[in-house]
Amino acid sequence: MDGFRFWKQGYWRNHLMGRAYHISALYVIDLQKFRLISAGDRLRGQYQGLSQDPNSLANLDQDLPNNMIHHVPIFSLPQEWLWCETWCSDASKSSAKTIDLCNNPQTKEPKLDRAMRIAPEWKEYDAKLKKILEQVDNKGNGESKKADSKLTQPHFSSHSEL
Secondary structure (H helix, E strand, C coil): CHHHCHHHHHHHHHCCCCCCCCCCCCCCCHHHHHHHHCCHHHHHHHHHHCCCCCCEEEEEEEEHHHHCCCCCCCCCCCHCCEECCCCCCHHHHHHHHEEEEECCCCCCCHHHHHHHHHHHHHHHHHHHHHHHHHHHHHHHHHHHHHHHHHHHHCCCCCCCCC
16 A cells, blocks of 8 residues: 555655645644634635646645645544544454545445445445435426426416506
């Protein structure tokens, strides 16, 4: 996996100057301090500048904070707060508080397939969601047929001004 650790070379290695690249998309923020240092404004300004380059911000949730690390300090949460199969061991999954269905650059496995494999209860969630979507779709088709029939029927106004 070291070949995929882009922060150990090139731009990121130089920019970070020995600091860690934070791969977590989960952050805890001290809102008082965040507001005190105008971090939101700083992040917006940096985003505006970086978004001009189509090669920037490939991973917005990671690249933007890491790009601002010299101005808005960030610290990684312990690993159990965001378990990712690509970076974490299978043994550590049992203590995970959240699971990130991060892309594995070696397998390119679709996220839904990965979700069902990593979290077996996802199959049940997916089946429930598909059933709800089917019900909504069936209801929507019935209502659109009613609406279509109203359009073909003559409409009489109850207003006598005409």
